[in-house]
Amino acid sequence: MLISAKAVLLGSGEVLVPGMVRVLGSRIIQVAEDLSLRTGEERVVLEDSVLSPGLINTHVHLDYTGLRGQLPATSFPAWVKEILRLKASLSRGSLEAALCEGFGLLARSGTTGVGNMESYPELLLLADRIPLRCWWFLEMIDLRPHVWSEEATFAVLRFFDQPPVPLGRLGLAPHAPYTASPELYRLVRDSAQRFRLPVTTHVAESPEEWTMFWEGDGELLDLVSQAGRPRMAGRELSPLQWLDRIGGLTPGMLLVHLNYLCEADWTLLATRAFPVVHCPKSHAFFSYAPFPLERMLSLGIPVCLGTDSLASNDTLDLREEIRQARHRHPGIAPKRWWEMVTATPARALGLRGALGEIRGGAWADLAAFRWRSGLDPWESCIESREEPLFLMVHGKVRKAEGRWLP
Ligand SMILES: [Zn+2]
The missing domain is CATH 2.30.40.10 (Urease, subunit C, domain 1)
Incomplete structure (x- = not known):
C-alpha cells in the first residue's frame, strides 16, 4: 500500500x-x-x-470507562474509598462493555497503542479480540492475602503461553507503594527481568501519599492500615526513595505521576533514566501541585503522557491532554508535546525505532x-x-x- x-x-x-x-x-x-x-x-x-x-497512551484503566462522571473531585483518599465502593457493584458484563467502549474511544482519537492497567485479570480472555496494540499491565495489590479465581489464573496463564501476537503484550503493575508490599515489588522486579516483561507503577501521586511515607501519618495511611497494611513510622523518605530502598525499582520501570518529589528523587531520576508518565487532566482533577515538566525535560528525563481513567478524567483523547497541559506549560513546542505521545512512549516500552x-x-x-x-x-x-x-x-x-x- x-x-x-x-x-x-x-x-x-x-x-x-x-x-x-x-x-x-x-x-x-x-x-x-x-x-x-x-x-x-x-x-x-x-x-x-x-x-x-499512531498515538500511544501509556497509562489508562479501561475497566473504569463506565464510571465517567460518577466520582467527585475530592481528596485522593476520599476518591479511593468511593471508587472501591463503585467497583464492588461492577458486573462482568459491565466490565467487558467498559473495556470495549474504552478501546473504541481510544481509536476514535487516533490512538493505536495503549498501556492498560488491568485489575480484573479474567478480562485477558478478551485480549485476542482487541483491535489496538495493548500492553496488559496486571495490576497487583497485596494489602490482604488474596487468591485469584480459577478464571483469572487461567486467563493469565493462557495469555502468557499464547499471547495474542502481535497486538497483545503482558506487563506487570504493582499498584503503588501504599498498596503493594516490598516483597511484591521485589517479586515483580525479578519476574520482569526473568521473563522480559515491562513494568509500571503509580508513585508519588498525592500529597497524602507523601505524608504517609515522609511523616508516617495521614488519611491515606489510615485507609490502607484499615485494609490490612502494617502501620509504618515516618522516615523522611519520599515514596520514590522508599521504592528504591526496598529494591522495588525495576530497570526501565514506567513511573506514573511523580507529582511530589524531593531533591534525592531528582538525582535518582536524572541518573537512572526511568520513563515518567504524566496524566495532565487527572492531575488537574485532583488539583495537585504544579507538575515539574520543564525541569524533567531539561534533565533529559523521558516523559510520556497518559489519560488515567474516566473515573478521574472526562476523555481518553491524548490531544485533549496536550491542549489542557499547554496552558500550564506554555513554553513547550508542539513537536515536543507530540513526541510525548508517539516516539517517547514507544521507547519507554522498549520499542525504539519499531513504533x-x-x-x-x-x-x-x-x-x-x-x-x-x-x-x-x-x-x-x-x-x-x-x-x-x-x-x-x-x-x-x-x-x-x-x-x-x-
Ligand atoms: Zn492510574
Missing part, C-alpha cells in the same frame, strides 16, 4: 512535506517525499492531512489528522478535535474514507 499525505511526521521532530509512506504487511518499508506506485499496489491519498505515528516513528522497518501504526491552514503540522494534530481521517494498526486499515472497518 502506498499512502500519500500533505505532511508526514517522522518522529523526533522531523517532517516531510509532502510525504509518501509505503507499507508492506505489518511494516513501513519506505518513506520519501515522492514514491512511484508499483503495479498492483493499493493507493491511499490523504488530502490536506498530516500522517503521524512511534514513521521510518523504514517500523510497524505500520499510523493516524492521519486534518492539516488546518496556518498551523504547523504538529499544532494541527494537537488542535484536531475530529476523529482521525485514517487509522492503521500493524498494517491493517481500521479507518479510511470516513468508515471504520471491522
